[in-house]
Amino acid sequence: MIDTLSMNTAQVKELFASLGEPAFRATQYVGWQLKGVPLSEMTNLPKSLRERLATVVTDTLPRVERKLVSSIDGTVKYLFRLYDAEVIESVFMRYKHGNTLCISCEVGCPMGCRFCASTLGGKVRDLLPSEMLGQIIAAERDSGERISNVVMMGIGEPLDNFDNVCTFLRLVGDPEGLNIGYRHISLSTCGVVPRIYDLAKEAFPITLSISLHASDDEARSSIMPVNRKWNIQALLDACVFYYKTTGRRISFEYTLIAGKNDTEADARALGRLLKDAFRDTGAPLHVNLIRVNEVVETGMRQGTVEGANRFADILCHMGLSATVRRRLGSDVNAACGQLRRSEIRERSQAKEKVEHE
Numbered sequence: 001m002i003d004t005l006s007m008n009t010a011q012v013k014e015l016f017a018s019l020g021e022p023a024f025r026a027t028q029y030v031g032w033q034l035k036g037v038p039l040s041e042m043t044n045l046p047k048s049l050r051e052r053l054a055t056v057v058t059d060t061l062p063r064v065e066r067k068l069v070s071s072i073d074g075t076v077k078y079l080f081r082l083y084d085a086e087v088i089e090s091v092f093m094r095y096k097h098g099n100t101l102c103i104s105c106e107v108g109c110p111m112g113c114r115f116c117a118s119t120l121g122g123k124v125r126d127l128l129p130s131e132m133l134g135q136i137i138a139a140e141r142d143s144g145e146r147i148s149n150v151v152m153m154g155i156g157e158p159l160d161n162f163d164n165v166c167t168f169l170r171l172v173g174d175p176e177g178l179n180i181g182y183r184h185i186s187l188s189t190c191g192v193v194p195r196i197y198d199l200a201k202e203a204f205p206i207t208l209s210i211s212l213h214a215s216d217d218e219a220r221s222s223i224m225p226v227n228r229k230w231n232i233q234a235l236l237d238a239c240v241f242y243y244k245t246t247g248r249r250i251s252f253e254y255t256l257i258a259g260k261n262d263t264e265a266d267a268r269a270l271g272r273l274l275k276d277a278f279r280d281t282g283a284p285l286h287v288n289l290i291r292v293n294e295v296v297e298t299g300m301r302q303g304t305v306e307g308a309n310r311f312a313d314i315l316c317h318m319g320l321s322a323t324v325r326r327r328l329g330s331d332v333n334a335a336c337g338q339l340r341r342s343e344i345r346e347r348s349q350a351k352e353k354v355e356h357e
C-alpha cells in the first residue's frame with residue numbers, strides 16, 4: 001500500500017499516471033488529502049476511481065483519540081491515535097502572531113532526558129512524514145482554523161528521525177502542499193551533533209532550537225544522557241557551524257529545575273558559555289527559560305516565577321536576550337508525554353481487567 005500523504009504533488013501525479021489517470025485527478029485528490037477528507041468523501045472523484053484507490057493507498061492520517069481544551073485560553077492538547085493504535089500528542093496554541101501547533105516526531109523517545117515524560121518507556125517507532133503532516137491537517141480539520149506556525153518540540157527527537165523529518169519539512173513548506181513558511185517552523189533537538197551538521201547542509205531556513213539545560217558537562221550529563229556522547233563543546237561547535245552556514249538564529253532552551261541548575265551562578269555560567277562559543281560570529285543569542293513541569297516519575301521540582309525572572313535578568317545584563325516562556329493552557333498542557341503515559345496506563349489496566357475476568 002502506498003502512503004500518498006508522504007509524497008509531493010508531482011509524485012502523486014506520477015502514481016496517478018501509472019494508474020492511467022490524468023494529472024488533474026491527482027490534483028483533486030491531493031487537495032482533499034490536505035484537508036483530511038477520507039477517500040469515501042472525495043466527491044468530485046468518480047466512485048470507480050475511489051474504489052480502485054482504496055486498494056492501492058494507505059490512510060495514515062492521525063485520528064483524534066482524546067482532546068483537552070483549556071478553559072483559560074483555549075489551548076488544545078490532542079492525543080492522536082495512529083494507524084497501528086499507537087498514540088502521540090500535539091498541542092494547538094493561539095498566539096497574536098497566529099496559531100501554532102507543537103507536533104511529535106516519534107512514538108516515545110530514545111534520548112532519556114531525566115525531566116521528560118516522553119522518554120519513559122523508550123522509543124516505539126519513528127513517525128512517517130505523513131504522520132507529522134497529518135497532525136497539522138487533523139488539528140486544522142478539528143479546529144476549523146489555519147495553523148501558521150509549527151514547532152517540532154513534542155514527543156520524540158526530530159534529529160533521531162532525520163530522513164522522515166527532512167521529507168516532512170520539504171512537504172510542509174511546499175507551495176502545492178500546506179505551504180507553511182519555513183520562518184514559521186522551529187525544530188528542537190537535545191543535541192544529536194552529527195545531524196545538526198547534516199541539517200545545516202539541507203539549508204531549510206527554519207529556526208533551530210537547542211535543549212541545553214545546563215552549562216557544564218557534569219550537570220548536563222546527569223539530566224541528559226546524550227551529553228555523554230556529544231558534550232557541550234561539541235554541541236556548541238555544531239551550533240556555530242549551523243549559524244555560519246544558514247545565517248539562521250539559534251534559540252537555546254533552558255529548563256529551570258529547582259536546586260539543580262537554577263541559581264544566579266548558573267545564570268552567569270550559562271551567559272559566559274554562550275558568549276564565548278559565539279564570540280566573533282555576531283550571532284544574536286536567545287535563551288528561552290522554561291520552568292520544569294513536575295512529573296511524579298522524575299521527581300523534578302519547579303522553582304518560583306521570581307527566580308526565573310531573576311535568571312533572565314542576569315542573562316539580559318550580559319547582553320543576551322532571554323525570556324521566560326509563557327505557559328499557555330496551564331490547566332491542560334501538562335508535561336509533554338504525560339497524556340500519552342496516562343492512555344498507556346489506562347489501556348494496560350483495561351487489558352489486565354479483561355484477563356482477570
Ligand code: SF4
Pocket residue numbers: 109110111112113116117118119154155156157189190211
Ligand atoms: S526532551 Fe525531547 S529529546 Fe529529551 S527525552 Fe524528551 S522528547 Fe526526547
